[in-house]
Structure formats: structure tokens, C-alpha cells
Amino acid sequence: MFKTVEWKNNTVVMIDQRVLPDREVYNTYRDCKGVAGAIKDMVVRGAPAIGVAAAMGVALGALKIKARDMKAFKKEFDKVAKLLASTRPTAVNLFWAIERMKRVASDNEGLGVESLKKRLVAEAREIHRDDIEINRRIGKFGGNLLKDNSTVLTHCNAGALATAGYGTALGVIRGAIEGGKRVAVYADETRPFLQGARLTAWELKKDKIDVTLITDNMAGYIMKKGLIDAVVVGADRIAANGDVANKIGTYTVALLAKEHGIPFYVAAPLSTIDLNIKHGDNIPIEERDSTEVTHLKGKRIAPKGISVRNPAFDVTPNRLVTGIITEKGVVRRPYANGLKALFSK
Amino acid sequence: MFKTVEWKNNTVVMIDQRVLPDREVYNTYRDCKGVAGAIKDMVVRGAPAIGVAAAMGVALGALKIKARDMKAFKKEFDKVAKLLASTRPTAVNLFWAIERMKRVASDNEGLGVESLKKRLVAEAREIHRDDIEINRRIGKFGGNLLKDNSTVLTHCNAGALATAGYGTALGVIRGAIEGGKRVAVYADETRPFLQGARLTAWELKKDKIDVTLITDNMAGYIMKKGLIDAVVVGADRIAANGDVANKIGTYTVALLAKEHGIPFYVAAPLSTIDLNIKHGDNIPIEERDSTEVTHLKGKRIAPKGISVRNPAFDVTPNRLVTGIITEKGVVRRPYANGLKALFSK
Numbered sequence: 001m002f003k004t005v006e007w008k009n010n011t012v013v014m015i016d017q018r019v020l021p022d023r024e025v026y027n028t029y030r031d032c033k034g035v036a037g038a039i040k041d042m043v044v045r046g047a048p049a050i051g052v053a054a055a056m057g058v059a060l061g062a063l064k065i066k067a068r069d070m071k072a073f074k075k076e077f078d079k080v081a082k083l084l085a086s087t088r089p090t091a092v093n094l095f096w097a098i099e100r101m102k103r104v105a106s107d108n109e110g111l112g113v114e115s116l117k118k119r120l121v122a123e124a125r126e127i128h129r130d131d132i133e134i135n136r137r138i139g140k141f142g143g144n145l146l147k148d149n150s151t152v153l154t155h156c157n158a159g160a161l162a163t164a165g166y167g168t169a170l171g172v173i174r175g176a177i178e179g180g181k182r183v184a185v186y187a188d189e190t191r192p193f194l195q196g197a198r199l200t201a202w203e204l205k206k207d208k209i210d211v212t213l214i215t216d217n218m219a220g221y222i223m224k225k226g227l228i229d230a231v232v233v234g235a236d237r238i239a240a241n242g243d244v245a246n247k248i249g250t251y252t253v254a255l256l257a258k259e260h261g262i263p264f265y266v267a268a269p270l271s272t273i274d275l276n277i278k279h280g281d282n283i284p285i286e287e288r289d290s291t292e293v294t295h296l297k298g299k300r301i302a303p304k305g306i307s308v309r310n311p312a313f314d315v316t317p318n319r320l321v322t323g324i325i326t327e328k329g330v331v332r333r334p335y336a337n338g339l340k341a342l343f344s345k
Numbered sequence: 346m347f348k349t350v351e352w353k354n355n356t357v358v359m360i361d362q363r364v365l366p367d368r369e370v371y372n373t374y375r376d377c378k379g380v381a382g383a384i385k386d387m388v389v390r391g392a393p394a395i396g397v398a399a400a401m402g403v404a405l406g407a408l409k410i411k412a413r414d415m416k417a418f419k420k421e422f423d424k425v426a427k428l429l430a431s432t433r434p435t436a437v438n439l440f441w442a443i444e445r446m447k448r449v450a451s452d453n454e455g456l457g458v459e460s461l462k463k464r465l466v467a468e469a470r471e472i473h474r475d476d477i478e479i480n481r482r483i484g485k486f487g488g489n490l491l492k493d494n495s496t497v498l499t500h501c502n503a504g505a506l507a508t509a510g511y512g513t514a515l516g517v518i519r520g521a522i523e524g525g526k527r528v529a530v531y532a533d534e535t536r537p538f539l540q541g542a543r544l545t546a547w548e549l550k551k552d553k554i555d556v557t558l559i560t561d562n563m564a565g566y567i568m569k570k571g572l573i574d575a576v577v578v579g580a581d582r583i584a585a586n587g588d589v590a591n592k593i594g595t596y597t598v599a600l601l602a603k604e605h606g607i608p609f610y611v612a613a614p615l616s617t618i619d620l621n622i623k624h625g626d627n628i629p630i631e632e633r634d635s636t637e638v639t640h641l642k643g644k645r646i647a648p649k650g651i652s653v654r655n656p657a658f659d660v661t662p663n664r665l666v667t668g669i670i671t672e673k674g675v676v677r678r679p680y681a682n683g684l685k686a687l688f689s690k
Binding site for chain 2: 021022188189197202211217220221224249293294297310311
């Protein structure tokens with residue numbers, strides 16, 4: 001099985017998700033700038049995977065700091081954290097992971113610089129291990145929600161490639177299958193970056209899970225035909241009221257699900273829930289470069305000089321969400337109470 | 346200005362819509378097989394343009410028939426009509442145009458073979474001329490529905506490229522602009538064939554109409570932001586009850602429009618209305634080759650051997666349609682009465 005992101009001999013190794021499924025290439029990053037660039041350029045993507053990569057980027061940055069006294073170290077360390085935080089604005093796991101690393105640094109100043117570096121590397125590796133375990137728990141809770149012989153539609157890739165492994169939305173599918181259920185998947189291709197066509201299709205096929213690819217605009221047709229029993233997607237940030245920011249197009253899929261009486265589940269770890277943001281309208285939405293829309297594999301598919309919008313995410317209002325599947329169980333309406341309660345469990 | 350399809354020295358010339366916007370290439374067809382192939386392979390597409398091309402294909406086929414007596418001629422002529430009717434199943438304009446040509450042949454047997462051939466060529470050219478005139482009338486009726494300073498979302502290409510010229514949905518936009526209104530357009534790219542990105546963006550830009558390209562799954566985001574005042578699309582077949590078959594994804598756009606309180610208009614000539622079909626579920630929906638989804642410009646974008654669905658159209662139920670704009674005026678609910686009345690006007 002492939003590894004999405006890995007700490008290896010004081011480097012960070014990531015599968016290059018830009019060239020999948022054509023080639024399975026692993027890039028090695030030796031400093032935090034490299035990791036920051038990889039996050040920005042979407043070598044690695046998916047909220048939990050971005051969190052893990054950012055933590056490893058922070059650890060790698062810390063390792064390379066030459067300062068020997070703690071004060072000078074902390075000054076450089078803050079720059080490292082800032083660099084990684086500047087890569088992408090929407091997925092809150094990025095900030096969550098960086099904050100966790102910063103807390104470890106603050107709490108362990110007494111260790112001295114060299115020991116703190118080791119402690120930071122250990123923390124990043126723990127975030128990685130934790131993430132897989134969290135996904136397995138999400139998969140178990142979510143798997144119980146799916147019926148035997150069901151067909152699930154998913155949007156974008158919230159799979160092993162979007163996490164340290166196993167996946168959130170695809171973790172739910174894996175959990176159901178491991179629980180003995182037969183589950184087939186429809187994958188939206190997810191323009192413009194084609195995470196569905198390139199990544200979800202690839203990793204499910206590799207796992208021998210029945211997957212059918214459609215373009216994003218076919219989901220309505222497929223649902224109207226009665227072919228979908230449930231929708232499961234991931235999330236990049238969940239507001240305190242249960243509004244969900246996720247890959248562009250998720251909002252439309254949620255509306256379609258509502259229209260057709262299909263349950264719409266969001267699978268995400270607690271690190272995706274941002275209780276500091278009251279509702280979805282306040283979640284910052286990244287707008288990416290227009291060439292993602294106008295070009296495919298380096299080839300132009302639209303007229304030169306055309307105006308383009310390229311919001312990378314949208315917000316699905318909580319009223320369209322049937323349940324949020326976390327590692328601590330499934331939260332249902334009203335979300336404000338349920339989500340808050342997760343953090344005191 | 347470009348010409349979508351044209352009768353020229355007893356050949357049919359069409360702009361090759363598969364290579365737009367990269368290249369403006371005109372293909373010349375000298376027999377009905379060539380025209381049939383061009384319709385099937387989407388050199389020409391768009392319901393009204395398919396109708397015009399089919400009529401010209403029938404005329405071209407008739408011209409090439411060697412039989413000198415009417416009985417033998419008619420036998421060959423039926424084969425020509427059958428060939429053209431077998432090209433694509435959903436757009437009813439194809440069958441409408443072929444029927445019109447067959448009626449001319451039946452009604453004019455007395456002319457003798459050579460004169461009948463000329464009569465058929467004249468009829469095809471009249472269908473072409475009529476279509477432009479019809480579009481202009483649609484544009485005038487539809488243009489009145491748009492407010493000044495409005496932004497219109499359109500899906501696929503129902504423009505000059507989808508008709509003999511001027512367009513249906515884009516005809517409405519042109520009509521509004523010619524009426525002195527300021528109109529900006531958002532164009533869905535329209536996967537898998539990218540009619541929006543390649544064709545609508547191209548022809549509107551050529552006409553200096555303000556156009557912004559988005560991927561299909563961004564329409565919900567853009568509407569939620571309050572950026573869209575009206576949706577206008579074309580149609581491939583309208584059932585007697587007002588259900589509308591149009592390019593895959595139209596149904597989703599209509600649902601999104603309803604959700605956001607945005608009027609959803611369908612612009613189409615009477616030749617798109619099929620009173621023989623009671624409701625949309627009975628409209629045949631073409632499923633096209635999977636490579637349209639898995640490949641772009643000859644390059645694979647999905648894993649090898651992946652299962653794919655590729656329905657080319659979907660059906661928007663009449664309850665989501667604010668109005669159907671025809672060359673005889675705008676029809677509103679209840680559609681069954683209004684559509685029927687059009688044909689006795």
C-alpha cells in the first residue's frame with residue numbers, strides 16, 4: 001500500500017498527488033520550505049494530511065535551526081510555524097497541527113534545544129500515528145450507518161491520500177466493508193483538480209472496492225435514478241454550528257441529496273472542527289489560480305484571456321447535513337451542542 | 346463571424362467544434378455519411394444545429410442518389426433519412442428536421458427526381474435561414490425577461506455554435522444586449538465535452554460579451570454569493586408537460602436556481618418541443634463513450650480500466666422551469682396547455 005506522507009530519516013516523504021494516477025512518485029523534502037511548497041502546490045492535500053504534513057514540516061524546520069540557546073531557537077521556530085501556516089487558508093487541521101507543535105515547544109522549553117527538537121519530531125510522528133487511528137474509529141462509527149448492499153456517492157478525495165492513511169469518508173466505506181457489508185461507490189471527478197477521477201478512483205481501485213466515475217454534473221442524474229443510498233464526504237473545516245467547508249461542489253451534492261431524500265454524512269476528525277468559528281460564512285475560502293480551470297495536464301481547454309473564478313471550497317449549511325462522523329461518535333442536529341460536547345468527552 | 350453549418354456548392358461545411366477554441370477549422374462534407382459521422386462525433390452539436398445539419402445531410406444524400414425513377418429514388422432516400430436519424434437519440438430537432446425533409450419529398454413526388462432534389466436542397470437551406478430568424482425572435486422575447494445590469498448563468502453551449510447562428514440561450518443574452526441592457530455571463534465549463542469552457546466562452550468573448558468561466562460544481566457557490574440574477578439554458582427535447590431534456594448537469598443547475606430563488610429559463614424553438622412525449626421520463630437519454638470522461642485532449646485523467654457512466658443529458662422537471670422562451674413567446678405553467686397552444690397559433 002502507498003504512504004501518503006511519512007517521516008523518514010529526518011526527511012518528509014510524500015506521494016506526489018499531482019501526477020497520480022499516471023505515476024506513483026515519492027518526493028523527499030529536507031527542509032520546511034520544501035514541505036510548505038508541497039502543501040501550497042498540492043503535492044499533498046486533504047485536510048488531515050495537510051495537518052500531518054504541516055506538523056512534520058514544523059519538526060523538520062525545528063531540526064534545521066542552528067541556534068543553540070532557547071530564546072534564539074524560539075524566534076526561528078516561530079518563523080517556521082508562520083511559514084507553514086501561510087500555505088493554505090481553509091483546512092483548519094493545518095492550524096490545529098501547527099498550534100499543537102507550538103504548544104509542545106512552549107511546554108518543553110526546559111528540555112533545552114536539542115532535546116526539544118527530538119520532542120517535536122516525536123510529536124509530529126505521533127500526530128501521524130494518531131491520524132490513522134482516528135480514521136479507523138471514524139470508519140467504525142460511520143460503517144455502522146451504511147446498510148448492506150449500499151451505494152455511496154463521494155465527492156473529492158477524503159481517502160487514505162487525504163489523511164495519514166485509511167481516510168475519513170473513504171474510511172467510512174472501508175469500515176463498512178470490514179464490517180462485512182457490500183458497498184459500491186460513485187466518485188465525482190471533482191473539477192478542477194480532479195481529486196475524484198485521479199485519487200479516489202485510484203485508491204479504491206487499488207483496494208478492489210467497486211467504484212464508478214462520473215463527472216460532477218452527473219450526480220443529480222444518478223441520484224434521480226435511485227442509484228445512491230448515502231453520500232459521505234470529508235471536510236476542511238466545520239464551524240461551531242455544524243456548517244461544513246469542504247471541496248467546491250460539496251454544497252451542491254448536499255442539496256441534491258436533500259432533494260432526493262438521501263442521507264448526507266460528513267466524516268472528519270475533531271481537528272477539523274473549529275469552535276472559534278460560529279458559522280460557515282466566516283470560514284475563509286481559498287481562491288486558487290485560474291490555470292487550474294483553464295488548463296489540464298498543461299494543455300489549455302478554454303480561450304486565452306478568459307475570466308475565471310476558482311474558489312477551492314464551499315460551505316454546506318448544517319441543515320443539509322444528516323450527521324457528522326467523528327472519532328468520538330456521530331453528531332446529529334442540533335450541532336452546536338453536539339460538537340461542543342465532543343471536546344469535553 | 347464564424348458559420349456553424351453552411352450549404353456551399355453542394356457540400357456541407359461545418360466548423361469543427363471538437364478543436365475549438367484552439368483552432369477555427371472548417372470541415373467540408375460531400376456525402377450524407379460524412380454529415381452523419383460529423384453529427385455522431387460532435388463536430389456539430391446543439392439541438393437546432395443538429396437539426397439543420399441533418400436536413401443538409403438529407404439534401405446531400407438526395408443529391409447523390411443515382412436512381413432516375415421516383416420509386417427507386419424514394420427507396421434510397423429513405424435509407425439516407427434512416428442513416429441520419431441513427432446518429433443521436435435525444436435532440437428531437439434531428440427527427441423534426443428529417444421528418445420535414447421526408448414530407449417535402451412525399452409532397453413533391455410529382456416534380457420528378459431532378460427537380461425534387463433541388464426542392465430538397467432549397468428546403469434544407471430554408472431550415473437554416475429559418476433557424477437564425479427563430480433565434481432572433483427567441484432573443485427578443487427572452488431579452489425582455491432580463492433586467493438591466495443582470496448576470497446570467499448558462500450551462501453548456503446554446504449559442505450561435507449550437508444553432509444556425511445567434512443562439513437560443515445565448516440568443517436571449519444577445520437580445521437583451523441589443524435591447525440596450527448590460528448583461529454579464531457566467532459559463533459552466535460543462536464536463537465532459539466542455540461546451541461551456543470551449544464554445545460558450547469562445548463565442549461570447551468573440552462577441553465582446555462579459556463572460557466568466559467556472560467549473561460545473563462552482564455554480565452553487567456563485568449563486569449562494571448572490572452573483573446570479575437568472576439562469577438561461579437551451580434544450581434538446583421538451584416533453585408535452587414541460588419537462589426539459591438538456592445537457593447533463595442542467596437538472597442540478599435548475600435545482601440550485603430554485604433553492605436560491607433565481608428564475609430558470611429554457612430557450613428553445615418549437616422544433617425542440619415533442620408533444621408526442623408526455624413527460625421527461627420517456628425521453629431517450631444518450632449514454633456516450635467512457636473515454637469522454639476518462640480522457641481530455643487525448644490524455645488519460647483517470648485510472649486505466651475504471652468504470653464510468655456518461656449520460657449526455659438529464660431531465661429537468663417542469664416544476665423547476667420558470668418559463669420556456671420560444672419564437673412564439675414565453676410559455677409559463679401550466680406547460681401542457683401553453684405548449685400545445687403554441688402549435689395552433
